[in-house]
Amino acid sequence: MASTLKEIAVSLSRKQQHYVNNLTDESPILDNMKFEPSTHGLWNAYEEVSHINGAGFVDINQPLPEMEVDSNLKKIDLSILGGEIFLPEDKGSVIGISEYFGKKVPVLLKHAGQTAEKKIIYDNFLPYAISNGKAVSSGAEENCYSMVAVRFVDGEVTGLFSQTNINQFGLLDSRPINGGALYKNADGVLGYGLRLKGYIGMQLANKDAVSAIVNINQNNIPTADQIDNMLVDAKATPSSTYIFCHPKVLSMLNQYKGNVLHATNYEFDINRSFMSWNGIRFITSYNFKNGTEDAFELA
Numbered sequence: 206m207a208s209t210l211k212e213i214a215v216s217l218s219r220k221q222q223h224y225v226n227n228l229t230d231e232s233p234i235l236d237n238m239k240f241e242p243s244t245h246g247l248w249n250a251y252e253e254v255s256h257i258n259g260a261g262f263v264d265i266n267q268p269l270p271e272m273e274v275d276s277n278l279k280k281i282d283l284s285i286l287g288g289e290i291f292l293p294e295d296k297g298s299v300i301g302i303s304e305y306f307g308k309k310v311p312v313l314l315k316h317a318g319q320t321a322e323k324k325i326i327y328d329n330f331l332p333y334a335i336s337n338g339k340a341v342s343s344g345a346e347e348n349c350y351s352m353v354a355v356r357f358v359d360g361e362v363t364g365l366f367s368q369t370n371i372n373q374f375g376l377l378d379s380r381p382i383n384g385g386a387l388y389k390n391a392d393g394v395l396g397y398g399l400r401l402k403g404y405i406g407m408q409l410a411n412k413d414a415v416s417a418i419v420n421i422n423q424n425n426i427p428t429a430d431q432i433d434n435m436l437v438d439a440k441a442t443p444s445s446t447y448i449f450c451h452p453k454v455l456s457m458l459n460q461y462k463g464n465v466l467h468a469t470n471y472e473f474d475i476n477r478s479f480m481s482w483n484g485i486r487f488i489t490s491y492n493f494k495n496g497t498e499d500a501f502e503l504a
Contacts, residue, residue, distance in 0.1 A: 207239035207359055210376065213366070217375050224377045224401075227311040232318035233490050234325065234449055239357050240405070242368035247404055248282045249365050279410070283365055286321055287377070287402035288313065294387060294395045302385075306399050310379070313401070321405070322492040326449070329407045330355060334417035335501060339438045342503055343418055345425040349498040352427070352450035353417040354439040354485070361411040367404035377403040413440050419501040426457045429465060436485055443484040451493035455480060 214225035229236035243249035290313060292305050330353045334340045357363060366376065374380075382388065382398030389395055409415060416438035418427045427435075439446060458466055461482075469481045480487045 207241045207357070207363055209237065210235065210240060210364075210366075213240065213371070214376055217371065220379075221375045221377065224310075224314060224375075224379070227314035228318040228321075228377070230315050230318065232315075232322040232492060233488050234447075234492070235318055235322045237447065237488055238325075238364045239359075240364035240366050241359065242371075243283055243365045243404075243406065246367050246369040248280055249406065249408060250280050281365070281406060281408055283367055283404040283406035284324075285402060286317055286405050287400065288317065289382065289398055289400045291390050291394075292397045292399075294397070297397055302397050310399070310401070314377075317401075319492050322490060325407055326353070326490075326493060329409060330415055330449070331417055331419070331501075333409045334415045335419070335503065337412040337415070338504065339412070339416040340419055340501070340503055341417075341431055341434070342420040342501065343422075343425045343427045343431065345420040345422040346500050348422050348496045349419065349500050350421040350451050350454045350493065350496055351417060351419040351498060351501070352421065352435075352448060352454050353415065354435050354441055354446060354448050356411075356414040356439045356441055356446040358411050358414055358445070361408070362414045363408050365406035365408055370404050377401055413438070415439060419498075419503070421454060421457070422496065423457060426460070429461060432458075432465075432482055436482070441485050443481075443486070446485050448482060448485055448487045449493075450487065450489055451495060452489040452491065453495065454493075455487055455489050458482075 210225045210229060211222070214221040290306065290309055292300075292302060297305060331340070331351060334353060355362065370376075370378065378401070380400050380402075382400055385397065387395050387397065390398070416435045418431055418435050421427060436446070436448075465483050467481055469479055469484075469486070
């Protein structure tokens with residue numbers, strides 16, 4: 206069953222909850238995404254449907270039509286999310302080893318979450334929409350923004366994590382380098398080290414679930430029809446689809462307030478309101494580039 210990273214962490218330990226809270230603190234897309242276990246630890250095998258011949262109506266006493274689903278078997282590798290931090294011996298004797306790592310790890314995890322989210326946006330969602338002909342241009346040629354609609358589908362459009370790694374070490378494995386004893390780093394300095402490592406990935410296997418509008422700026426704001434069509438291209442449903450964009454893009458759409466752009470209270474968070482387009486919720490993230498995207502060339 207697909208779960209958010211926080212839901213997965215809650216089932217593991219308080220330590221894992223703390224790690225994931227820091228990881229997703231400034232990465233709202235990562236925070237709301239669903240994740241599923243990979244099929245083979247560090248990689249995932251999946252089928253991408255290429256053709257469906259489904260059920261049909263026939264007359265009484267007539268044979269039923271033959272149904273078939275053609276698919277292509279594919280494989281995707283997970284990526285490593287993590288890093289190492291080094292504390293020189295002399296600094297450690299003044300600050301304290303546990304105190305030092307206790308303060309630095311949350312900052313590093315927050316940065317790791319931002320890095321992962323940028324990769325998901327610019328290496329996964331946008332290229333996938335563009336390559337499948339599911340992106341349109343708003344017309345800007347410089348200082349661009351983009352927005353993307355993603356419908357999460359179990360087994361097709363989902364985040365991935367290594368169940369093997371979780372069973373052994375948790376979602377994020379924190380481990381002292383050299384068993385916590387002194388060692389020399391690459392520069393020959395004695396000190397202490399800590400390593401954080403996890404395995405996550407992104408699977409995109411449904412061409413009708415991700416769409417985008419690119420080349421947006423203040424003088425080239427998407428039309429209502431373009432946004433409607435973007436949601437149609439992703440076959441958007443309120444229960445499974447989000448519109449991701451930079452906060453400034455949402456501000457540009459204020460002209461549509463009261464018509465198709467509404468503030469909505471959702472059941473899971475009745476004390477907060479979220480902007481939505483005909484029921485499809487916006488999630489804004491500062492991990493989108495702030496008007497510094499190059500204009501995308503679309504076929």
